[in-house]
Amino acid sequence: MISLLNAFKAAPARPGPANPDMDRFKRLRWQTFLSMSLSYALFYVCRLSFNVVKPALVAHNLLSPAQLGIIGSALFFAYAIGKLVNGFLADHANVRRFMMLGLLLSALVNACMGLTTNTVILTLIWGLNGWAQSMGVGPCVVSLSRWYSDKERGTFYGFWSIAHSLGEALTYVAVAAVVVTWGWQYGYGLATLMGLAGLALIFFFMADSPQSCGFPPVHHEAQTPTPGDSPAPSIFSKQLALLKNPALWLLAMASCLMYIGRYAVISWGVFFLENAKAYNTLSASTLISITGVFGIIGTGLSGLISDRFFNGKRNALAMLFGLMNTLSLSAFLFVPAGHYWLDATAMLFFGLSMGALLCFLGGLMATDIAAKGAAGAALGMIGIASYAGAAAGEILTGVLIEHGTTVLSDGSKAYDFQTLSIFWVCASLVSVLMTALFALHLQQRRPPTLPKRKETLVPVQP
Template identity: 85%
Template sequence: MTSLLNAFKAAPAREGAPSHDMQRFKVLRWQTFLSMSLSYALFYVCRLSFNVVKPALVSNNILTPTQLGIIGSALFFAYAVGKLVNGFLADHSNVRRFMMLGLLLSAIVNACMGMTTNTIILTLIWGLNGWAQSMGVGPCVVSLSRWYTDKERGTFYGFWSIAHSLGEALTYVAVAAVVVTWGWQFGYWLATLMGLVGLALIYFFMADSPQSCGFAPVQAPEPHDKAGPSILGKQLELLKNPALWLLALASCLMYIGRYAVISWGVFFLENAKAYNTLSASTLISITGVFGIIGTGLSGLISDRFFKGKRNALAMIFGLMNTASLTAFLFVPAGHYWLDATAMMFFGLSMGALLCFLGGLMATDIASKSASGAALGMIGIASYGGAAAGEILTGVLIEHGTTVLSNGSKLYQFQTLSIFWVSASLISVLMTALFALYIQKRTPPPMGKTAAFPEPTKI
């Protein structure tokens, strides 16, 4: 047991004087960044495969919407708790090995999902997938902290966050095409194959830290005296930071709107607007494609043109997200290009919000040696909200279902749409309260006492 735990400890620094071969350092850093980002996109495929399969399971009377909601929520609850626990662990771990184990487990779970239709078994193994999925994001953020300086963090965090949208796009195009062509089981098995590809990328190209490759740390250690807090102490200090909890609540509500589209969007379009599975999945994939643009540019723009201040941008993108979600839900059927436009702006704004609310603004106000824990706190709130939203969505859909005389089902989405839009709008309000709190607690000029023990940059 001890040897197993030691295998996941952070890789030790290589002995000898640090190398100054900057060309090799840049190659290693790019290899680590690209393999980490691409494999995290494949984590997403292993997470979202269930969403593409949902309509087939309902239409074939294999599972009901309430059962789908319960199964889907198992992933979110396990992911929420796992993201907190594994975020704390990632700060101390060999992130390469940690991430490999998570993706291997997730690939195995997807293979198993295609072999049974028993609701209890599906709930248990999909919950296990939630825990496995939580072993991906923490290592990625810790790796970014190890390989990039403060001045680069926003830019490369934004580029890495493209993986979210890339994974969504891959799922709603590739997995959907396989499901339509060969059946729902093959959607899970394609996700399994993609997970194994991601595992190979991590194994061959990702490195744990510059020190483990013979280089010096990218920035000097954070200043503290001998009596100062350890990494665990800094992690625990985050729990007392009201700003982080406001940000977590904003992200929690934003995730309800996010998974309203990526988890139930195909089902909504098929039953509210009469799209078929492939055309509905294609529309939802637009969010992933434009999410890549929103995510990739958000960190870069906020670093280059706003000096790392992201509050105002987060609120603007939050309002754009609410408006586009409203258009998607309430524009009548038969307006394909309006639906496509709504998905475009939803993707752009959600991509930026995933970067800002989903982690970057939390790491901005946290100690760099506790970045995994900060992301874990955001994660448990975000996916706790997503889990609650998943259950409520399934229940509201089932309660709004009318069975017609010919046996077909008519779904009513009015109440559900109001719930989704309200969550998105309140998220913007929480972001505004976060910005107001930070502004009041910003260290005053002229050398007066700072409100936070560490510099705050938003």
């Protein structure tokens, strides 16, 4: 057992030359970044496959909307707790091995999901998938903090966050096409294969840290210790200090409510479009995939723009994108059926704004206020709040759909989405309010002047 735990500890530092080969360093850094980002996109395929098969399960009377809500919520609850625990562990871990184990478990769960329609069994194994999924995000953020300096954090965090939207787009195009062509069980099969492909990417191309490859650490601040300095705080003490920061809790609430609106679309959007606006599964999935495609643009540009043009100040941008998200969600829900291009436009702006919010509220703004060495803990705190909100929203959504269901004389079902739509939009709007309170809190606590920090963008010898 001890040897197993030791296998997941951060890789030890290897001795390197006095003058490191910076070309090799940059090559390793890009390999790590790209393999980590692409594999995390495939984490998402293994997470969202269930959403694409929902309409088929209901159409074949295999499961009810309320049962689907319970099964879906199991992933969110397990993911929320796991993201907190595994986020704290990731600060100390070999992130390469940590991610590999999580993606392997997630792929195996997808392989099992097509074997039964028993609600209890599906809830248990989909909950296991939630825990496996939580082993992806923390290691990614810790890896970013190990390989990149503060000045680059927003830019590369934004580029990495593209993986969220890329995974969504892959799911709602590739998995949906397989489900329509061969059946819902084969959708899980494709997700399994894509998860195993991600596992191979991590194994062959990702490195744990610069130190494990013979390079000195990337220093965030150039400091010269002097006699009498107090010992540097431990990672654990930094994590505890983070829990006492009210700004983190406000940000967590904003992200919690934002995730209700997010999963309203990516978890129930296909179901909503089929039953409220008479789209078929493929056309509905194609519309939802627009959010993933344009989410890539919103996510990729948000960190870069905030770093380059706003000097890392992201609060105003987060509120602006939050309002855009609320308006586009409202248009998606309340525009009558028969207006394809309006629905597509709503999904375009929803994707752009959600991509930016996933970058800002979903982690980057938390790492901005976290001490160095506590990036995983910051993501864990945001994660447990975000997915607790997503889980609660999943259950409430299933119940509200069930409550608004009418069985017609021919045996078909009609759904009333009015109350549900109001719930989704209100959650999105209150998220913007929490973001404003977060910004106000930081403004009140900001000192009159801040000392300038010296930063280096490449490893330097201690």
